[in-house]
Amino acid sequence: MKNASNVNFLQIDHKVENIFQPKGTIILPSPKAWESFAWVKKLFKEKPKEGYFVWVKEQSDQPLATCLTISSPKTVQNLTNILVVEKNIKAKASVLCNSIKNNLCGIHKAKGKLILKEGASLDYNHIHKWGEKDFVNPDYEFFLEKGAKLVYNYQNLLPPEKLDLITSVHNQKNASVQMNFVINGVNSKINLKEEIFLEGEGSQGVMKLRMVGKKNSQIEAKSRVLALAAGKGHLDCQGLLVDKKSTIILSPEIICKNKLAQITHEASLGRISEEELNYLRMRGLSESEATDLIVSGFLQL
Amino acid sequence: MSDLLKVENLHAKAGEKEILKGVDLTVKTGEIQALLGPNGSGKSVLAQTILGSPKYRVNKGEIFFKGKNITKLLPEKRVKLGLSLSWQSPPPVKGIKLSSLLKKISQRKDFKIKEAEGFLDREVNLDLSGGERKISELLQIFSLNPKLIIFDEIDSGLDIKKIETVARIIKKEIARKQTSVLLITHSGTILNFLKPKITNVMVDGKIICKNNDYKKTLNDIKRCGYEKCKQCKFSTN
Numbered sequence: 020m021k022n023a024s025n026v027n028f029l030q031i032d033h034k035v036e037n038i039f040q041p042k043g044t045i046i047l048p049s050p051k052a053w054e055s056f057a058w059v060k061k062l063f064k065e066k067p068k069e070g071y072f073v074w075v076k077e078q079s080d081q082p083l084a085t086c087l088t089i090s091s092p093k094t095v096q097n098l099t100n101i102l103v104v105e106k107n108i109k110a111k112a113s114v115l116c117n118s119i120k121n122n123l124c125g126i127h128k129a130k131g132k133l134i135l136k137e138g139a140s141l142d143y144n145h146i147h148k149w150g151e152k153d154f155v156n157p158d159y160e161f162f163l164e165k166g167a168k169l170v171y172n173y174q175n176l177l178p179p180e181k182l183d184l185i186t187s188v189h190n191q192k193n194a195s196v197q198m199n200f201v202i203n204g205v206n207s208k209i210n211l212k213e214e215i216f217l218e219g220e221g222s223q224g225v226m227k228l229r230m231v232g233k234k235n236s237q238i239e240a241k242s243r244v245l246a247l248a249a250g251k252g253h254l255d256c257q258g259l260l261v262d263k264k265s266t267i268i269l270s271p272e273i274i275c276k277n278k279l280a281q282i283t284h285e286a287s288l289g290r291i292s293e294e295e296l297n298y299l300r301m302r303g304l305s306e307s308e309a310t311d312l313i314v315s316g317f318l319q320l
Numbered sequence: 321m322s323d324l325l326k327v328e329n330l331h332a333k334a335g336e337k338e339i340l341k342g343v344d345l346t347v348k349t350g351e352i353q354a355l356l357g358p359n360g361s362g363k364s365v366l367a368q369t370i371l372g373s374p375k376y377r378v379n380k381g382e383i384f385f386k387g388k389n390i391t392k393l394l395p396e397k398r399v400k401l402g403l404s405l406s407w408q409s410p411p412p413v414k415g416i417k418l419s420s421l422l423k424k425i426s427q428r429k430d431f432k433i434k435e436a437e438g439f440l441d442r443e444v445n446l447d448l449s450g451g452e453r454k455i456s457e458l459l460q461i462f463s464l465n466p467k468l469i470i471f472d473e474i475d476s477g478l479d480i481k482k483i484e485t486v487a488r489i490i491k492k493e494i495a496r497k498q499t500s501v502l503l504i505t506h507s508g509t510i511l512n513f514l515k516p517k518i519t520n521v522m523v524d525g526k527i528i529c530k531n532n533d534y535k536k537t538l539n540d541i542k543r544c545g546y547e548k549c550k551q552c553k554f555s556t557n
Contacts, residue, residue, distance in 0.1 A: 293375065295412075298407065300395040306396075312416060
């Protein structure tokens with residue numbers, strides 16, 4: 020996403036700077052889509068203020084890229100994003116949301132609905148890079164129709180001052196989702212709420228979280244897999260505390276409302292192992308270099 | 321030959337327990353020495369203390385390397401000076417490939433060990449066999465271009481062929497750079513390959529015997545056990 024002309028949708032502050040529609044895909048600002056398509060009106064009660072609408076109607080080899088940037092101080096973005104992948108289409112998307120400077124005190128609120136029609140599949144890489152004073156609140160809902168497949172990777176290595184991240188996935192029959200969250204808390208207050216609903220028979224959901232608490236970070240993650248039908252789910256939450264003032268609270272929850280469903284979970288919280296740290300220091304790395312290396316390894320999924 | 325490492329009357333504690341109780345040891349440039357001793361005698365603690373592990377606190381005595389007092393130096397600074405330690409049980413570093421770690425630490429461009437080629441893309445010390453872990457240690461250690469290497473039981477858990485391989489790599493690398501070696505071991509097999517000039521025996525936190533003939537020392541230990549070492553007339557205890 021280094022070259023802005025390759026981005027399918029680029030919004031800086033409130034202005035849409037670039038839209039590039041590949042063949043078979045409709046890309047619009049979401050307010051315009053709300054006016055143009057009756058079915059979009061049904062998704063949101065109110066007309067969106069800003070954000071993107073991406074409708075993948077035909078198969079394309081090109082991965083999609085969107086970029087939502089804050090560049091001016093105290094910008095408040097209030098986005099509504101919509102992504103729809105049509106029946107049996109395989110798509111890839113990279114989504115970058117960022118601030119270009121560290122001290123802009125921006126607010127990025129995003130409501131999103133992502134719909135994968137029957138048999139569709141989507142690899143979705145969601146990257147956040149924020150300034151130390153930003154407030155960020157994405158709230159995304161994914162709807163996976165019969166046999167749809169989603170791989171969702173959320174990565175936040177440059178966190179804002181406050182992050183409230185809400186993500187839910189609804190899986191119909193034989194739909195499957197793999198969600199990976201990698202979050203590096205650096206002097207941040209982070210609240211996560213992720214849910215997978217196994218609503219159809221044979222649906223599957225795996226959620227993995229890796230969180231690091233550094234420099235007085237306060238992280239709370241409420242993760243839930245709920246089986247309403249005979250599906251399979253797994254929840255894997257792991258946290259690593261790097262300093263004494265940080266806190267991580269993990270609340271994994273697995274709920275089974277169907278006797279044929281299977282859900283498992285694992286959760287762990289810990290500090291950096293002294294042995295590992297000393298080992299790397301005895302390979303010539305300073306304490307902070309060794310810590311950074313251990314953290315980067317921990318965040319690999 | 322000049323003194324490269326000099327340990328003088330070293331006492332060290334883990335918590336409140338004193339483990340090293342006055343260790344004296346000198347290793348000269350290019351010299352190979354062995355360190356034998358029963359389990360729990362303090363050999364690994366001595367190695368870790370020489371490298372500056374924060375786990376152990378030196379409460380008396382001093383460590384000199386290349387004439388410089390390094391007793392209070394950070395581990396990474398000791399490594400930069402040319403000290404290194406091959407760990408007996410190296411911990412796994414999750415998520416980090418061996419090749420990535422080597423890129424970060426290596427002081428020798430394009431240094432390779434052909435036996436390591438099969439696991440360079442695997443995570444450091446994770447799910448490696450005993451032999452692979454030892455080769456990984458050798459690769460890391462020699463890439464640091466050290467002046468003195470302490471091998472903490474580099475031969476433990478290896479079959480005879482693997483010991484031969486490890487010894488061959490060590491022999492080849494130390495000959496190139498006149499590297500000094502302190503070899504902590506329980507077995508005579510690797511000593512037969514590396515032929516140490518001096519063999520030290522450590523019992524209960526002290527080096528109580530130094531001998532030029534490693535075969536004799538091994539035979540004596542085999543015959544009488546370490547307990548008898550304490551009563552031996554040559555013991556410095």
